[in-house]
Amino acid sequence: MEDLQIGIINYGAGNLFSVVRAIERAEMNAVVVDQPAQLDGLEMVILPGVGSFSTASERLRQSGFEAALGQRLQAGSIQILGICLGMQLFFEESEEGSAPGMGWMKGRVERIRRSPGVVLPHVGWKQVEWEEQSRPDIPVHPEESFYFDHSYSVRCAEESVLARVPLGPESLVAAVKAPGLLGVQFHPELSSAPGLAFLRSFLTSTPVLQ
């Protein structure tokens, strides 16, 4: 297990530290990937979530990561875990700025609607409701909470949704999947033992990504 290399895409400002720390705690090797050429040989990478949608998507485009990751996805040679904004970037567009997303999944990112009792950003520890059919076999008790911190949320086809999280009258998308892609709106790297269990489970066995 110690040989498993997990790439962490560095596309600019932000806290890669907590993702690196979580990977190391889960006893895997974290490799910070600064340039697309460094993707060679990596089968699993994490797209962390930092900053705003447009800035992040422009950086991925200009640095060549968008093309390099897209080619590897098509070839089926890489699996990408997107965290928070990292997941939102999988989609076509966002209300948070005009730059398009990666477009690897159909759907868009919208600002969470305000309603009584809903304050934004949506910050805190929440239980996640896994879709009945697709609850992944992860060793995390259903009553465990994960840490969320976001103001924008994904809207996409039902079949892509892996989990939801309630907020006020709505329920927001908490996890999505597509071939080679897994996205989580919460931060497993900041979610204590359940978060690490989740990360390790997905990064070492990849049934939902097939």
Next chain:
Amino acid sequence: MAGKRIVSLIPVIGEWAVQSYGFNRVRPVGRPEVAARHLCEWGADEIALVDIRASLEGRTVSEELIKRVASEIDIPLAAGGGIHDVQAAHDIVASGADKILVGSALFTGQAFISRAVDLLGGQALVVSLDYRVQPGKGPTLFHTSGSEQATFSPVDVFGLIKDLGIGEVVLHAIDRDGSLDGYDFSLLDLIRPDVSMPILMAGGAGSWSDVRQVLDDEAVSAAVVGNRFVHSEHSISRLKSRLIQDGKEVRRNPVTRVYESTAHPDDDRRSIVMSHDLFGN
């Protein structure tokens, strides 16, 4: 359902954790990274590490300290103290903070704050409004370790916070700091109609019922607990047990099993590995 958060505040001066009283008296108590590790194990939902003299002394919260603290925990970390420019904000986030906490900068460097919001996202910015309740005048804002009175009224500042897109707001009652007398609600009451983002209440937590009272307030997202709950054994676990017993929703300590890894015997950092068959609950 979501529980409201218990945020553990570790006030520091330089490399040392201190207990703080009314923003003017302090007592050094130990190493912040040790406190952070314990608070995390005891179930704190988030850690706030603040160098309470940094702005006053023209320093910035220690990046080395942030690295050490971040290495010990697996929950969100907010760090603050003397952050007045984008480079400092970037360096602090790169050192392992998930959010930066600004105070004085709100009054002296709004351009910096909007650039930091662009760079890091509004969710990474937390502002602390420090205030004293003055006879006849109500809550009055101060900055730079409570040494300077702000020229803005609380309502104006709240408008500014919204315009800048800052993610969360701490209301910190200076006179209650370290007092254990319970939280002050006067500033919250003043800005209550304008609350559209998470509000964290700080200053005065002395007992579980103080925390219960503040969490019962609909406008409050989190209770910040400091002195009383930083350096007494199992403080946060006991606080949360008492709140749960009283019917309050807070995050319970994970049941996902955590055990010491044997993979790195020379490494005293604790590794967390889960096991697949431990869910008898």
